[in-house]
Amino acid sequence: MSHLFKLFLFLMSSQCFAGTLTFKEVSKNEYELILKNEKSLEIAQAQQAIYDSAVKICKGMNPIYGKYKFESQEPISEDGETSSFTFVQNITCSDEVQSTPSRSKFVISKNQEIEINKLVSEMTNKFIQSKEEGSFKVAYDMMSPSMKKISDFNSWKKKESDYLIESGNLINRDVWRLTMYNNPDNSPSPGVYIAADYESSYDNHPVHCGYVMWFASNPNSKEYKVIREEAGKIPNDAMKNIKPENLQNIRKQIGCREL
Missing domain, CATH: 3.10.450.100 (NTF2-like; domain 1)
Structure with missing residues (x-):
């Protein structure tokens, strides 16, 4: 799993996953999106999967990703419980565009x-x-x-x-x-x-x-x-x-x- 994807935010167009997505309004322009999937996803994949829905929820504003949490369960044997994955992502709908200028690299020998x-x-x-x-x-x-x-x-x-x-x-x-x-x-x-x-x-x-x-x-x-x-x-x-x-x-x- 990429450390950069875990640490930094990359917003990409959604792919299809066999999961369900629900959301609730936390406060004005702040929402909590809940993705449930049969199989475990990497954090970047989960954020990628909900992005199109986040755009629609924000209705013309830009979705800015905030805190997230997840719970993953994998069977350790064929007789074990079925796998499940729940991902909760907080977003803020903002007029600001989340972007940063390209940074120069440090000279490291x-x-x-x-x-x-x-x-x-x-x-x-x-x-x-x-x-x-x-x-x-x-x-x-x-x-x-x-x-x-x-x-x-x-x-x-x-x-x-x-x-x-x-x-x-x-x-x-x-x-x-x-x-x-x-x-x-x-x-x-x-x-x-x-x-x-x-x-x-x-x-x-x-x-x-x-x-x-x-x-x-x-x-x-x-x-x-x-x-x-x-x-x-x-x-x-x-x-x-x-x-x-x-x-x-x-x-x-x-x-x-x-x-």
Whole structure:
């Protein structure tokens, strides 16, 4: 799944999906669109699927995408429950056109890119390891102000602590891919974005995959902050029911590398 599609907004014409779309008015010129589909979609696909409807709802104004949330359920075996996907997108109808001028790229040498990747890899390990060791304040301080606005420290700490108990002890972890985005157009703020993909294994969750998105205002800064984090897992009891031929597809759905 493209990190850029997850992080930045790309509005495209709709394609056909076997789903249903409903909407409700939240306030003047603000709406909540609810897409339900039989199969899981990537965030970009879901936003793409509802765009034409968003245009019609706005009646000549421009739909500006805001917050979204989703819930996805995939069967782990042929006898499991059917798959389902629910995507909720908030939009604001505005006379403004959502566009940004093309940004110039930072000059980053090959050696500098290697140094940045090394730094981000180390920070990613520190960020995750701090949570595993219960040093939640250390990890929380590595997050951006925008991330902290989403969840206050106590709420975030409880969620991470609960997961720590659920997953068990760490067996191994590998930060296996770093992807740099040099001052991309349509990004929330000018700067350098780096996605760090990782895969971990725990006593109770043999497969745990995800990525951490880091941001710095310029490539010379060492003050990278976490602006997004996503992860998926396969617990032991689920792993036992997955057929070998289905494992690769399930791993792909939660962001793991190919076997």
